[in-house]
Structures are given as C-alpha cells and as structure tokens.
Amino acid sequence: MATELTYPCSLTLDVPFPDARLANVALQALRVDKELSALVQKDLSAVDSTLKVQYKATTNRMLRVAVNSFFDSLALVLEVMEQLDVDVIEARGVQAKTG
C-alpha cells in the first residue's frame, strides 16, 4: 500500500542577514520544529550571512501552506532581532537614562 512519496514541487530561498551571527541565530531558531506533514520536507542551512531555505512538497498547495508558515516564523525572528538584540536593548537603556 505504501507508495514512495515524490516531491516535485520545490522552492529555494536565500535570506540575507547583516552578518553571519544573525544568520546562524535564525538557522538555529527555525530548524528545531519539524514539518507537521510528511508531504513536506524542509532543509535549512547558513552560508556566511545567508540563510538558505529549501522546501520540497508533494503538491503546490502543501508547498504554499508550509512556506507561508515559515515566513510567519521568519518575520517573528527578524522582529526579535531588530528590537531585542543585546546592543538594541543597551542603546534603549542609555537613551532612557540620558533622555
């Protein structure tokens, strides 16, 4: 009964980050959660300051759902980086004290 699944639908993304440290943080934060469906495969890696994202799915519909969900998570990671990274918080603290 078990037929081999094929993954004809794919999408490759290169997400640029300001530096390798941030690309690596995104990689580690985003690769932990497994795809909920066996119909989708995800592969993440970081090369220098670029997050490389490879999605493969059995149908375009599954691919769209999985990639949309990935973008939701990626947007959250970026917002946390922008607003809560150590240097940003320190700058905010200095600003509050001086101004």
Add this chain to the structure above:
Amino acid sequence: MADLTKKTRRIALGCEGSANKLGIGIILHEGTSLSSSTSTVLSNIRHTFVSPPGTGFLPKDTAAHHRAFFVRIALQALTAANLTIPEIDCICYTKGPGMGAPLTSVAVAARTLALLWNKPLVGVNHCVGHIEMGRAITGASHPVVLYVSGGNTQVIAYAEQRYRIFGEALDIAVGNCLDRFARTLEISNDPAPGYNIEQLAKQGGRVLLDLPYAVKGMDCSFSGILTRADELAAHMKNGGKGPDGEPFTPADLCFSLQETIFAMLVEITERAMAHVGSSQVLIVGGVGCNERLQEMMGAMAAERGGSVYATDERFCIDNGIMIAHAGLLAYETGFETPIEESTCTQRFRTDEVLVKWRK
C-alpha cells in the same frame, strides 16, 4: 552551572503562550540554598487574545496574536523589571501541554532570545508552572492541588519527586465546558468567558436546574453536562418552562452549571485529601479565579480542619512568571534544554516531569 549554586541572585525570564494568553514574566530567586531561597516577581506582563461572543479562539489566529505581541510584551516586561541583559541567567518557555501553533510561535521567539543573548534555554511543563507559582505565592507547603483551566482538569498530590495525578477529566476540561457554554449563550469573552458566567450566576439561583452529575471514581466527565446545558438553553430560548412551571433565565443556567460542576470538583478533591492525609488544598489554573469555587472548596476544607489556598488572576490565569519560576527551579538543579531539542508538545503530562527541586 557550578557557580550558579553560589550565586545569591538568580533571574529568569519566562515566556508563556500555550493558549490565548501571551505572558512574559521575570522572576528573582535570592538565597544560596534551595530550601531557604525567596522568590520576587520583577515583572509579569500579559496580553490576551479575545475572540468575539459566540466564538472560541482558533490555533492559527491565536498564534498570529502571540507573534504580533511578543516583542511589545517582552519590552514591557524588561522595562518594568528594570534590569540589564547580563543579569538574566536563563530563558524559560512553555514546552507543553497546549495548542500546537501558539506554543510553537512563542518557542521560536524564546529560542531567538536565548541565542541572541547567549543564555541557556529551559523548557517548562505548563501544569508544573501553575503548581509551583501557586505554592510560592500562597506558601502552601504540601497541598493537594486542584488544577482547573480551559484545557486541564487534574487533582494532583506530590510524592517522591513527581506531581502524581489522582483524578482528571475524562473528556473536556472543566474550563472548556464553561467556555463553550458561554459561547452557547453568546456571552462576552472579555475579559474571560468564565468570569462573565460567574458574574451572571450571581443573579441566578431561583431554581437549581437538573444537570447530570458525572463523577466516575476519581475522575470527572463534563461533555454530557455541556450537552444537557445546551439543550436547556435551547429550551429556554423557545420559551420553555423550568421544573416548577416558571420560566428560567441564562443566569439560572449559569448558576446551575457552576453549582453542579464545582460540586464534582470538590468531591474528587476531598477524596484525594483523605487519601494522602492532607488538609491543604491549593487551587490553580484559570478556573481557580472563580470565587464560588473557592468558597465551596473552602467550606469542604474547613470541615476537615484545613484551608484552601488560592491566588488572584495575576497568577491563576496563564502567565509568564510561573514559567520563569518553575524554569528557574529546574535550572538551579542543573536542568536545561539544548536549542536543538527545544521543541513543543501538545501532550505533556504533569507526572512526566522529575521534580528534582523538592525532597
């Protein structure tokens, strides 16, 4: 880790998002030994996703809410605690149980924080968070715990480094029964459906409508009661009369539902107290805010020469501080969750956790 035990001030930031509340809290533990350490709440910020009357909160919308508010709530928590990042020892997050998508959204943010700040991450069992926060706030040393919320209904007692489940709901949680009945009556979900049922019930009580009473040994069942309450609500809307031939109101329904399901909870809690020989009851979880439940439980405990310990909405309802507190207790014993293992799980039983911080 070795120097953590010598550190007299230990601080954790906790992130909670297993249901419709996003909470971030920061706790301080002071003192060198586990037994003599004191806990201080430095900040405890929460934002709730409230769905329109007649509807519940769906996982997708709730996760989107948590993602949208995470940074804002985190900044508020940091500002209120007035500390710098180097002072924080660890980041704690809710590993489970709860709704998958909301749990994961908060875990992604918690991981990012831990990585950016270079702090260890600690995965926390949500139920253990409630229990430990309840103990810390009330000072109840060895209570029987009634954990009642929208997703969980458990009677728990501690023995040999586990929180043992003595009785639990067999189908839906008690809070889910209340939430869904609020939907039937199209009562507001703001601030919480259970709170609005409680207020409405105070105006009822002319009649006690007959609902099934479903205690099965140490366990409870609530889905049949909900079905019957829904039927009675439909009967009422069609102009039907009560058992005394007089019309009855939504308030009478809320009153009858509360009296019936709370009596069931009191019964199984009393049996657990008799079994373990404890006279203290600690009520935790969102339904634990209900003052009628606290009153009924108090009457039972008083007859047994004991008392009931309860907290207010800041700590009863899901919050970040309880995750920070329970996470820091575990971290102080050397526990941490490697980033690559920092997954979430919808099912995570209370008794799976090794409670290393208690004797």
